[in-house]
Amino acid sequence: MQDTVSQLRSALNRIIVGKEEHIELLLCCLFSGGHLLLEDRPGTGKTLLSSALAVLTGLDYKRIQCTNDMMPSDVLGTRVYDLKSQEFHMHKGPVFCQLLHADEINRATPKTQSALLEAMAEHQVTIDGDTFHLPNPFFVVATQNPSTHQGTFPLPEAQLDRFTLRLSLGYAEADSEAQILFGTNPKQQLQQETAVCNTDDILKIQQQVASVHVSETLCKYVQKLLQYTRDCGEFEDGLSTRAGQALIQTARAKAYLNQEDFVLPIHIQDVFDAVASHRLVHKNYVANNTSSTNHILEKVAV
Numbered sequence: 694m695q696d697t698v699s700q701l702r703s704a705l706n707r708i709i710v711g712k713e714e715h716i717e718l719l720l721c722c723l724f725s726g727g728h729l730l731l732e733d734r735p736g737t738g739k740t741l742l743s744s745a746l747a748v749l750t751g752l753d754y755k756r757i758q759c760t761n762d763m764m765p766s767d768v769l770g771t772r773v774y775d776l777k778s779q780e781f782h783m784h785k786g787p788v789f790c791q792l793l794h795a796d797e798i799n800r801a802t803p804k805t806q807s808a809l810l811e812a813m814a815e816h817q818v819t820i821d822g823d824t825f826h827l828p829n830p831f832f833v834v835a836t837q838n839p840s841t842h843q844g845t846f847p848l849p850e851a852q853l854d855r856f857t858l859r860l861s862l863g864y865a866e867a868d869s870e871a872q873i874l875f876g877t878n879p880k881q882q883l884q885q886e887t888a889v890c891n892t893d894d895i896l897k898i899q900q901q902v903a904s905v906h907v908s909e910t911l912c913k914y915v916q917k918l919l920q921y922t923r924d925c926g927e928f929e930d931g932l933s934t935r936a937g938q939a940l941i942q943t944a945r946a947k948a949y950l951n952q953e954d955f956v957l958p959i960h961i962q963d964v965f966d967a968v969a970s971h972r973l974v975h976k977n978y979v980a981n982n983t984s985s986t987n988h989i990l991e992k993v994a995v
Contacts, residue, residue, distance in 0.1 A: 700889040708745045711869025721946035727857025728833040739836040743794040751888035755787035756794040759801035765808035795835040799845045813855040859971035905945040906955040929974040
């Protein structure tokens with residue numbers, strides 16, 4: 694499956710120019726079975742990245758534009774009464790897909806944001822007491838604007854903890870931006886692309902990633918990282934056990950992309966900030982705090 698991964702990575706890099714590291718982390722998130730939060734200013738390519746992934750993987754794709762008048766039923770679906778049959782029929786919402794793009798998720802109210810909690814954690818939704826399972830794979834890519842922008846609602850800690858990684862694309866470097874401005878419109882280029890893999894390929898890769906070896910020593914290293922964030926006094930709350938699991942699973946995917954059979958400390962360190970930064974709130978928190986957490990790695994010995 695390494696050839697498939699290479700083709701997917703190359704195709705994404707053709708469309709999203711100059712963001713090789715971000716694309717690798719995106720693939721780590723997908724292949725580890727997680728969910729991705731893209732936080733940045735409008736116009737930096739967040740939606741394009743999600744659309745490109747949908748086209749190139751061939752996954753069943755749905756996009757929802759979050760607004761402050763959106764209701765949970767707009768995401769999950771609802772039961773509709775049929776006058777002819779005099780019965781209620783389930784009308785499934787956009788969450789019933791393999792790749793869900795929640796655009797500007799922090800423009801939705803907390804009530805609507807919470808509609809994704811069960812879906813992201815359990816890969817199922819409950820409507821009127823009935824449980825409905827979601828397709829496999831199920832991958833959420835959500836974008837959010839900086840919290841200083843008007844009309845936004847902060848994502849609660851429980852919601853943030855369900856996102857495996859948070860990435861910020863940032864502005865393109867000068868050479869890459871000039872290449873984008875001079876070349877073909879990326880949206881038009883995307884229309885010419887075709888899928889390089891399918892659902893079965895993604896599931897096989899996820900199975901292979903899950904089998905990448907993680908030693909007991911490495912698990913103890915991850916636990917020390919978690920414990921440091923709880924004891925250092927720098928943060929409101931330390932990293933959860935789920936964060937530790939996300940760290941290990943994402944590091945497995947990183948090792949897989951590097952064609953390694955086992956996880957090394959460097960793989961943990963490469964993904965640590967993307968896994969930890971959105972889960973940790975500094976006690977001297979200021980709005981839109983996006984400071985790196987990589988200094989923690991310097992405090993904890995391997």
